[in-house]
Amino acid sequence: TSPAGVTPPTTPPGSPTALLPPWPIFRVAIALNEFFEAAAVATRPPPVQVKTLATAYWQSEISYSLTKSGAIDEVGAEGGVACEDVAAKLKLVPDFLCRMMRAGTLSGIKLLSTDAQGKYSLTPAGDMLRSEHPGSLRSFMLMINEETTKAWRAAGTKSLSSGQSGFKEAFGKEWWAWHNEPSRATQMRQFDAAMRSLNADVSGALLVDWAPPKEDALVCDIGGGAGHMTAAMVKHYPKLKGIVFDQPKVVASSTKEVLAELGVSDRVSTVGGSFLEPLPAALSSCDAFYLKFILHDWADEECVSILSAIKAVAKEGSRIVTTDFILGVDGANMEMSKRMMDINMMAANPPGAGERTWEEYAALFARAGFAKPSQLVKMRDLVSTVVTEV
Ligand SMILES: C[S@@+](CC[C@H](N)C(=O)[O-])C[C@H]1O[C@@H](n2cnc3c(N)ncnc32)[C@H](O)[C@@H]1O
Known part of the structure; x- marks a missing residue:
């Protein structure tokens, strides 16, 4: 029951309401997260901070690659699988895919984990990128790392002087006009799926x-x-x-x-x-x-x-x-995420x-x-x- 005294009359199996902790636990978790994030920033020397910022997109690229290539789905289907076997199944270059999968286990990414034999499984976060996961975030990962990245670059460069949206600068049309073109049916459906996810x-x-x-x-x-x-x-x-x-x-x-x-x-x-x-x-x-x-x-x-x-x-x-x-x-941390979304709106949507x-x-x-x-x-x-x- 919420603080407003509302209990939905039915809680169907798999209800997303189960994803939420009670308010007191939510508040404590947020406060702890704020504290540890502030401590991490305070203990990070400025050069490390700058290098981390310069390369932050590498983490997105690795996550995108593991999702788009089918490696996540393959590991999810098999569980406890060698990267060479995943490469063989997907007809990919074993050395490159194995290095990409290894990177997927690193702290800060952690979509994959390995056992003592070096066999790969999905972490709970990696599992959320499986196509068949009921709350799959796969479409969101794909959407945000495809056209949107060009729109972000244009927003951070051309839009600052033109006042146009990043998307229009990058693609010549606003988001909906571009997505509504007959040839963009795939992207439009990917957007709908991303929103659903x-x-x-x-x-x-x-x-x-x-x-x-x-x-x-x-x-x-x-x-x-x-x-x-x-x-x-x-x-x-x-x-x-x-x-x-x-x-x-x-x-x-x-x-x-x-x-x-x-x-x-x-x-x-x-x-x-x-x-x-x-x-x-x-x-x-x-x-x-x-x-x-x-x-x-x-x-x-x-x-x-x-x-x-x-x-x-x-x-x-x-x-x-x-x-x-x-x-x-x-x-502060939640506000930061929202400020990021504000820039995403500047990149993807019309001015204002x-x-x-x-x-x-x-x-x-x-x-x-x-x-x-x-x-x-x-x-x-x-x-x-x-x-x-x-
Ligand atoms: C950001 S999405 C949000 C979708 C959904 N409300 C959700 O939260 O998942 C914006 C939605 O607005 C719809 N939309 C855009 N322009 C529209 C218009 N002029 N009239 C009706 N719907 C429109 C899009 O098709 C899209 O489904």
Whole structure:
């Protein structure tokens, strides 16, 4: 039960709520992590600090290589396997793959471990990169280390003087325009899968510290992507119904497939459209409009127009529930991760996109004409939630 006194009526097997420790343990763990991280920084001589920063991307490259090459999946399938056998199975160069796999065991990476015979197994972190892991982060690892790396480089160089997004500088178009091209279907689906893979802990955190306005509410996930969050909600609330609203291409492919795979198509329907235009009347019966990782993708003007479009169809008493990386509400380490995500938004999304403080979110709602004050729901995660009643 959360501090708000909310217990989801059903906790299905494999519920992501099980990933969360109780609040007191979470707070102690965060404080310990802050302390040890501060101690590590204080004891690291400046030249070591600088060299570590210069080469930090090497760790991502090794992790990406082990994932993309299929080595992680192969080790996961076999367990206790020699790197030469993995190389033979994947038709890769044994010397190179063995050195890459060895690097995967190093402190700071630790995706692989070896036994006394030098045979490889996955660590719990490595296991999360397996394709078949129920909460697999494989798609996220791939997405963040493919086009996004070029967008980051452009953001850190060209964008600083042009004011354009890193993605536009690197690829000539903004993220959604580029991903919506017919030839980018693979990347679009990889993005949807990456969003799904990021959802497990966030949905667990939301479900323990927020509850829908009523048990049989209609929750409309605006920009809901593959529908993974709505699916998690309806599994915990057996009378809940959902609508996933997203771009027509997304709902017609990833969303339909994922809702069917998760067995919730009977209670969750899809609507295709754009939240940058007036919303369809089908959304006027929603009791809650849920938006996760939507507002941080856009500049204030677009955010106000998205919120205004929702307000225009929303019935009185319904709630707008937004989950994002809200700045200034956590300790230093968590704030650092959120600041990194802010730069990621600068790299990937149009100018003006980025992470905001709680006051900035509240101001967006006020600008969109919401009269009731927004409420902040802190969660056991990097993300927090803002609830605003219509
Ligand atoms: C960062 S993703 C978040 C997806 C999902 N809410 C989640 O947290 O996993 C942003 C979503 O907004 C959708 N989107 C982008 N532009 C849109 C538009 N104009 N109208 C509707 N959806 C849009 C994308 O297709 C994508 O699914």
